[in-house]
Amino acid sequence: MEIDFRKEGRAQIASVKGRIDAVTAPEFEKKMLEVIEQGERTILINMSGLEYISSAGLRSILTIAKKLKAENGEVFFVALQGAVEEVFKISGFHSIFKVFDSEKSALEKI
Amino acid sequence: MEGVSLRLPAGLENLEQFISFVSGQARQYGFDSLRLKEIELCTEEALVNIFNYAYSEKTGDVVLTCRGDGDKGFIIEICDYGEPFNINSIPTPEIDGDITDRKVGGLGIYFIHRLIDEVIYRREGDMNILTFIIYKKQSDT
Numbered sequence: 001m002e003i004d005f006r007k008e009g010r011a012q013i014a015s016v017k018g019r020i021d022a023v024t025a026p027e028f029e030k031k032m033l034e035v036i037e038q039g040e041r042t043i044l045i046n047m048s049g050l051e052y053i054s055s056a057g058l059r060s061i062l063t064i065a066k067k068l069k070a071e072n073g074e075v076f077f078v079a080l081q082g083a084v085e086e087v088f089k090i091s092g093f094h095s096i097f098k099v100f101d102s103e104k105s106a107l108e109k110i
Numbered sequence: 111m112e113g114v115s116l117r118l119p120a121g122l123e124n125l126e127q128f129i130s131f132v133s134g135q136a137r138q139y140g141f142d143s144l145r146l147k148e149i150e151l152c153t154e155e156a157l158v159n160i161f162n163y164a165y166s167e168k169t170g171d172v173v174l175t176c177r178g179d180g181d182k183g184f185i186i187e188i189c190d191y192g193e194p195f196n197i198n199s200i201p202t203p204e205i206d207g208d209i210t211d212r213k214v215g216g217l218g219i220y221f222i223h224r225l226i227d228e229v230i231y232r233r234e235g236d237m238n239i240l241t242f243i244i245y246k247k248q249s250d251t
Contacts (some may be wrong), residue, residue, distance in 0.1 A: 022128075022158045023122050052147055054154045055218035065209045083147030090206035090224050091217055 113177030155218030164192025
């Protein structure tokens with residue numbers, strides 16, 4: 001699992017690649033919480049390079065989302081692929097979060 | 111069960127090896143890449159539950175066995191020597207609700223029941239034996 005961060009306007013974009021499973025989820029969560037600690041409140045997670053996520057990863061996402069909500073921030077998701085999109089749909093995450101097809105469409109609407 | 115097996119100590123340090131093993135066997139059986147990811151997901155969820163609950167008080171091994179059963183399906187048997195732990199007895203989590211209400215637990219077992227065609231648990235002596243049967247679909251080669 002790799003995360004690259006970059007800033008675009010007021011949004012912090014985190015591009016995640018590889019797999020978020022029970023082994024890598026703690027590192028993913030830690031890095032995202034660090035960004036929130038640094039004051040970022042609008043976070044866009046680009047999942048175009050993410051090939052796999054398990055419930056451990058969803059748990060981390062929920063932790064991140066709850067933390068951001070408490071700070072009046074919000075997390076958005078972009079470009080879910082294959083199995084990751086399926087997991088989002090089955091778990092109901094597709095309904096509780098805002099999911100966009102591309103960074104461009106997300107940045108226009110947030 | 112006959113088939114190809116991998117036996118390793120329970121623990122997250124061996125998760126990747128277990129998943130690679132199951133995925134390789136399932137690929138040989140002919141599943142497409144999406145179905146392979148579903149199989150990897152459900153195997154991970156079952157293993158993590160075993161690591162956390164069946165082996166919460168002690169350590170031990172997990173034996174994964176895979177077998178293709180002709181056109182009927184692909185069978186994964188996950189065997190451990192921990193405390194009795196029947197995933198079929200875990201209630202389905204609430205998947206509605208907003209970010210604030212949403213609970214974090216229980217999703218893994220929910221995935222297993224949604225994505226695996228047959229999920230069978232039995233206790234045999236000091237072993238928990240969990241069997242997944244994944245049907246072959248017409249689109250699988």
